[in-house]
Amino acid sequence: MPLTTTFGALADPTRLAIVSRLSQGEATMGELAAPHRITLPAMTKHVGVLVNAGMVERRKIGRTVVCSLRPESLSEVQAWLGDLTAYWNTTIDRLEDLLANSEES
Numbered sequence: 001m002p003l004t005t006t007f008g009a010l011a012d013p014t015r016l017a018i019v020s021r022l023s024q025g026e027a028t029m030g031e032l033a034a035p036h037r038i039t040l041p042a043m044t045k046h047v048g049v050l051v052n053a054g055m056v057e058r059r060k061i062g063r064t065v066v067c068s069l070r071p072e073s074l075s076e077v078q079a080w081l082g083d084l085t086a087y088w089n090t091t092i093d094r095l096e097d098l099l100a101n102s103e104e105s
Contacts, residue, residue, distance in 0.1 A: 001054045009053035022069035029065045
């Protein structure tokens with residue numbers, strides 16, 4: 001999935017909280033909805049956005065819907081953040097060198 005889809009899905013605080021919760025293990029729709037005081041249909045819509053973004057998987061066990069995180073879906077975000085971190089580390093190193101050289105002059 002494109003990064004914009006992933007970040008768009010995570011832009012909502014409820015969906016971000018769902019992903020955080022699922023990073024600790026699978027949960028039912030009721031368990032996901034409880035801390036947010038939202039209805040199951042509203043939770044279903046939020047989870048649907050995460051499913052469409054490829055971040056969450058849901059399956060039925062009897063009448064219960066269980067959701068789990070697809071951690072591999074975040075690998076693109078992790079790579080992007082790694083590139084960004086490398087850029088900033090290089091930039092800060094250059095700034096430190098520049099400041100050190102200007103103090104010596």
